[in-house]
Amino acid sequence: MNELLKVNYDNDRITLSARELHEFLGIKSVFTTWFNRMCEYGFQESNDFLPILEESSGGRPLTDYEITLDMAKEIAMIQRSDKGKEVRQYFLELERRWNSPEAVMNRALEYSRKQVKALMEEKQGLIEENNQLKPKALFADAVSASNESILIGQLAKLIRQNGYEIGQNRLFEWMRENEYLIKKGERYNQPTQKSMDLGLFEVKERTNTNPDGSTRITLTTKVTGKGQVYFINKFLS
Structure with missing residues (x-):
């Protein structure tokens, strides 16, 4: 599967950059205006997205948003464009792989290993x-x-x-x-x-x-x- 957008696997969920999604979809309106309009569909801070501060290539501070995969899928569907359809199919495939029995088992085993290690390191x-x-x-x-x-x-x-x-x-x-x-x-x-x-x-x-x-x-x-x-x-x- 070709990587259309970079995603992050952290804290038992998948997230990605709203700015990168905005760029991939070819949205003509400026990022801030577009993102605020997307939030009107009921997305909530902390649940669906988190603001993050990044630095542009020119050194200017920029605000981006780390959005959940569910939010990204809905945004892609809202666009009603070929790009939107393409990236939504990509997100669905990521979700399918994330929820596969093998992936779920690997995450459970990793969590168990961390718990055992923490217990063994406790002092008497x-x-x-x-x-x-x-x-x-x-x-x-x-x-x-x-x-x-x-x-x-x-x-x-x-x-x-x-x-x-x-x-x-x-x-x-x-x-x-x-x-x-x-x-x-x-x-x-x-x-x-x-x-x-x-x-x-x-x-x-x-x-x-x-x-x-x-x-x-x-x-x-x-x-x-x-x-x-x-x-x-x-x-x-």
Whole structure:
């Protein structure tokens, strides 16, 4: 299968660049106008897309959006053009391969390997200490022992599992209102200086090469192990 557009396989879902899709479809209107019009079809930030800041070949900052495969399929169908039909068929094939029994099994095995590794690396002293703590402290120490950062949406699931009902969108909103994430501007939804000083987040930077040879930088905000403990205890208290 020829690669029509570059896609990212991360956090159990497929995403891609809205700007690259806009370019492939040959849309004549400017990107920002087009994307805002597409959002009128009911797509929601955090669920269907995330804003990312990238740098153009000329060094100018540009806002792109990392969109889900489902959103990309709907956009392609809306265009009603040969390009739209072609790329939608490409997305359907990607989805078919992603959901094949072999791919699902491989992801499950990889997840299991990570879980086993994390358990084996726990220190005996931490286990003994955890036995004396309350359930919420047990969970908090287990998280702090992990070196892996997680997305804010995954943090919302962890908080729900510990008895506080909150979804991804509400958690984003709460973090912005409480000055853990930036409310507006080019750094929208990125950590505030206060959050970074506390060690609650880290920003993962990824450099991608565009079809024209230019590069773009993708910034993804993730919650550190310390941040997971901090926010879970804050909601539980």
